[in-house]
Amino acid sequence: MGFAFREFVVLIGLLSVLASATPAVNAGQASDDANAHKDPCAAIGGKTWVAPKDVRACYKSVKVDPKIKSNIIEVVNKTLAFHISTNYQIKAPAPFQYDVHEDLMADVAKISHTNYASEYDFHIALSRAVARLDDAMFMNYVPLPLNLLVDSQGKQDVYIAKEAFSIASAEFGDQISFWQNALPGKLKGQLASLSGAKIIAINGRPPFDSVNANAAISGSYEGLGTRQSAYFSSYRRTPRGWNYVLGKFAEQGLPLDDQVTLTILRTNQTRPDVVTIPYRSKLGLNSVPFNDTSSWRDGNCVALPDTNGRDYYAPPLSKDPSSVSPVQKFQQQPHLTPSKQQHHLDVILDNSPPTDFALPQELTPSLPLLDGSWGVTQFYMLEDGKTGVMVLGSFEDGEYESFLDNMLEGLTNLKQQNATRLIVDMTNNGGGWTCAAAYLHRIISGPKSTVEPQAILDTKTRAGPLAKLLVKAAISGIDPDHAMMYNPHGRTNANNTPFAADEDWLKNTVDLTINGRKDSFSQRLGRECTSYDYPTQPPDEALFDGKQVAIVSNGRCASSCALFQVVMAKREGSKTVVVGGKQDITQQYCGTVGGQSTDFSGIDSEIKVCLFFARYTSLLVNGVLGVTWRLAFGVENTQEPEEWQSHPADLNLLLTPQLVNNPVAIWKEVASRVFN
Structure with a gap:
């Protein structure tokens, strides 16, 4: 089967961001039990760990507000006009022709005309079509990260990670007894004995049925193999140290599963065991604690100062300096402060916010660190x-x-x-x-010639009507500090010649038909980085x-x-x-x-600088829509x-x-x- 997927566009946290007209229950009006009965969100309010079914009950209790739904659909549609791959991803060329086929515009139109029983259902539909993105309010965990390993004969199978129990003990210590007691019969209290076990079946099916089912709804990457790999544990280097990534089996961003049944062959055993172990939902680190529906919505749902754009030349907004903007929660890189965003970024917004689980000591590199090692660089x-x-x-x-x-x-x-x-x-x-x-x-x-004058790749951006107006505004003098992406300052043409300060670089477009749809793009954009972008002159010869x-x-x-x-x-x-x-x-x-990424707030900022666009639609909820703003041309096929x-x-x-x-x-x- 093909996989209709692509995470060029990312809409974050609809479950935790949709405002609602549903009246909230005042926590002081009744006892906790009565309140929980009337308000499913009160049942999970004030708790760190809860059952996934209770999270779903809270999410499903909130009906879709037509006004909010309309706002989200409008913002998605308008922002997609700046997303350069919208038509490319309808059906990707080989070798991805079976893996990438998503008609975003058609799917969003269908969603806009569909009635949903709850905002949870709306979120599922939109995320599966547009974002393939998990939610950040509660994360779903099971203490069994998986590995894909080969044995001494070269046979590849799925295993529970040998470090599973040590990871669970370190990160989920307050839940270990719950999972220990959930194991059946003689295995009760023997969670550690599952570490290293071979997986024979997941929910009665071959393990890769589950791997591929996750790959079919996971975004971020074109290749099937890469999406499969996301199911398994891995490591990453962060500013704070070496992290352990649980993988999509052990960590879900939505409360999708209540439990999983595994048929396993434990280490040094000859007969398989069948175990059913529950998932548990944990309140996310970036979520504001709440007690009921009302406090959930007030703390987590309304648009924040960074949700929408701002006029670069307006006085800065006053806000909590420790707060994390919506887009930063899902960017797969350390957080940036606004003063450090003057350099172009090309960053993926991945399926889940990065976690901060420590790589076990026995796996952490113990080689001597050399000079230059700092943060993510070692x-x-x-x-x-x-x-x-x-x-x-x-x-x-x-x-x-x-x-x-x-x-x-x-x-x-x-x-x-x-x-x-x-x-x-x-x-x-x-x-x-x-x-x-x-x-x-x-x-x-x-x-050398492969590096200079262009060390990366030439790019292009989309040239829609509003984009052209933004360029005209940028060269009119409205942007003296060159803050706008559409300002020609710092950009070059295909010959690597800088554009003039008043040059309309979107005037002459390249018109193409892609997957049966007409589209317009900028001229080819050349050299991205110059010696002015380098704090120290590079060496005169290759290292x-x-x-x-x-x-x-x-x-x-x-x-x-x-x-x-x-x-x-x-x-x-x-x-x-x-x-x-x-x-x-x-x-x-x-x-x-x-080639270069941005998000709805970045596009909105460009528009707000141009005062005649001041009424461009603002997002009413605490969400993020990420786009690929520029796309790089190929090294070998240089025209695609x-x-x-x-x-x-x-x-x-x-x-x-x-x-x-x-x-x-x-x-x-x-x-x-x-x-x-």
Whole structure:
């Protein structure tokens, strides 16, 4: 079957954002029991852990407000006019023709004319069509992260992670006894004995039936193999340390399942066991605690100061400096403050907000850290004395200048220690600053024709009627600080010549018919980053031979991360390694290449700068709509977007119990397999 999916567009948290005309129950009017009976949300109010069915009951108790639904549909439709891949994704070209086919405009039109019993049902319909996005109010957990492993005979099967119990004990200590007591018969209290067990069936079906069912409704990536991999546990480097990612089986962003029945073969056992273990829903870290429907809506549902855009030239809004904007909850990178957003971003908004579970100590790299290591960027030297390792969990962290300088310092240090080979681990890297990706390409590869003048890729943006008006406004003098995306300042044409300050760069459009629909795009946009974007001059020569560079990930490398991988692999001959993919599926080493991303609030800000558009529709709820604003052209097929071109990995490194979620063991195996 094909998978109708694509997360170019992301609508966050409708369950927790739709305002409602449903009258709320005053918590002081009755006893807690009576209130819970009248108000399903009171049953879960004030609690951290609850049953998924109770979360659904709360969500389903709220009817769709026609006014709010109309507002959301209007905002989605208007914002899609700026999303460059709307028509491309109706049916993607090979090799994604069976995996990506989503007619967003048709689906949104259908949803707008459909009546839904509750806002939960509305959210499910919209998220499955537009976003494939989970909700952040409550997260659903089961203490059994899964791995896809090969045995000594090379047979690949699904297993419960060997570290499952230690992870659950560390992160869900207050729920362990609940899950222990839920186990049947002789297994009661023996949750630890399930760690490392082989999965024979999930809910009575082969395990990959469940894996593929999740892949069919999961967004973010074109390749089926990458969406399958999201089901399993993995690791990522964050500013605070090494994190453990549970995977979509153990962590659900919606209260979809109440329980799961597993047929398992435990370690050192010869007969299978059948266990049914419940999911538990936990209040999200970024959710405002509540007691009933009224306080839920007041605290979590109405639009925040950052939900909609603002005039860049208006006085700044006063708000809690510690608050997290809606879009930041789901960006797969560290949080940015507004003062640090002057550099172009290409960042994926993934299915769930990043979690902060610690990678177990026995799996955390213990190699000595080298100079330049800071936050998401870490540097190591393997014991062979010639293979350096650069870990890059994101293309953004802290201050832009110091982030780039740390990359240069660490790589220079590796070179000075006689490293001749480089492994770059980008597992679960969701992107960041595009010029940081360009800078990394430049300092690794040196000043050569594949890097200069364009170290990343040429791009284009959509040229709709409103976009053209925004360009005209930007060049009229209304944007003296060059704050607008549509300002020609800093942009170049296909010959890498900067546009003049008053140049209407959307005047001459490129008109195409894509999947049967007419569309208009800008002229080709050239060089993205110049020496002015680099705090320190790059070296005069290459630090590493591109053919002696291996880039490692679980395929979940997107946006700026994907841009970097593509140019290194296709221009410099670097090797690409995907870790833990299914044997019989072609593994894409990256996805969601993009070019530059933004969201509804960013588009709304552009419009609010132009005062004659001041009444452009504002979102009434606390939500996010993300778009790919620019799309990069390909390296090999230079006239078509790189987004839809194939990126097969050179090596699908199958995981063993010794390799899984063990970064150092993986790096050593890659060094042995790729360089030797």
